Amino acid sequence: KQEVTQIPAALSVPEGENLVLNCSFTDSAIYNLQWFRQDPGKGLTSLLLIQSSQREQTSGRLNASLDKSSGRSTLYIAASQPGDSATYLCASDGSTNDYKLSFGAGTTVTVRA
Amino acid sequence: EADIYQTPRYLVIGTGKKITLECSQTMGHDKMYWYQQDPGMELHLIHYSYGVNSTEKGDLSSESTVSRIRTEHFPLTLESARPSHTSQYLCASSEWVGRGHEKLFFGSGTQLSVL
Numbered sequence: 237k238q239e240v241t242q243i244p245a246a247l248s249v250p251e252g253e254n255l256v257l258n259c260s261f262t263d264s265a266i267y268n269l270q271w272f273r274q275d276p277g278k279g280l281t282s283l284l285l286i287q288s289s290q291r292e293q294t295s296g297r298l299n300a301s302l303d304k305s306s307g308r309s310t311l312y313i314a315a316s317q318p319g320d321s322a323t324y325l326c327a328s329d330g331s332t333n334d335y336k337l338s339f340g341a342g343t344t345v346t347v348r349a
Numbered sequence: 350e351a352d353i354y355q356t357p358r359y360l361v362i363g364t365g366k367k368i369t370l371e372c373s374q375t376m377g378h379d380k381m382y383w384y385q386q387d388p389g390m391e392l393h394l395i396h397y398s399y400g401v402n403s404t405e406k407g408d409l410s411s412e413s414t415v416s417r418i419r420t421e422h423f424p425l426t427l428e429s430a431r432p433s434h435t436s437q438y439l440c441a442s443s444e445w446v447g448r449g450h451e452k453l454f455f456g457s458g459t460q461l462s463v464l
Contacts, residue, residue, distance in 0.1 A: 267450055336408075338391075339392040340391055341389065341390055342389075
C-alpha cells in the first residue's frame with residue numbers, strides 16, 4: 237500500500253516568508269500526486285495536481301514539484317500571508333493500492349501577521 | 350468545479366442509534382468515495398463506488414455500509430452507532446482528467462460524535 241509521509245507536522249512562519257512543505261511516498265509507480273488545503277473542521281480543497289509525466293505545477297503563489305525516482309514532492313508557497321494558515325495534505329496513488337489515493341497526515345501551517 | 354454536498358454538517362447522537370450521512374454531487378461524476386479522518390491524522394478510505402450499483406470497501410475496515418442507487422447520491426449508514434465511530438466523515442467525487450489521472454473534489458464533511 238502506498239505510504240505518504242509529510243514533514244514537518246507543523247510550521248509557524250512570519251508573514252512574507254516563503255513556505256516549503258515536504259511530502260514523500262513509498263511507491264514510485266504513480267499516476268498523479270495532489271496537494272490539498274484543509275481549513276479547521278472543513279473539507280479539502282484541491283490546490284494542485286501533478287501528473288506522473290510532469291515535474292511541476294504552478295498556480296499563483298503555489299508551486300509543486302515532483303521527483304518520482306526519489307519518491308518526493310515539495311509544495312512551495314511564496315510570500316506567505318495569514319490567509320495561508322491551514323493544513324496542507326499531500327495525496328498520491330500507486331500500483332500497490334490499485335491507484336486509489338493515499339493521504340499524508342498533513343502539515344499545519346501558521347502564518348503570523 | 351464540482352459541487353458536492355454533505356449533510357448534516359454536525360451530528361451528536363446516542364449509542365445504538367441508526368444514522369445516515371448524506372452525500373450528493375451535481376457534476377455527474379461516476380466515482381465517489383467516503384473517507385474517515387481523526388484529528389491530526391491522515392484520511393482513510395472506507396468505501397468507494399465506480400458508479401450506480403457499484404460499492405467497494407476501502408482500506409480501513411468500517412462497520413458502516415453504503416449504497417449507490419443514483420449517480421448523484423452516495424449515502425453512508427451506521428446501523429448502530431458507538432463512541433468508536435466518533436470521527437469526521439468526508440465524501441468525495443472524482444473527475445477524469447485523462448490518462449489515468451483523476452482529480453478529487455471534497456464535501457465539507459460531517460463531524461459525528463457518538464455519546
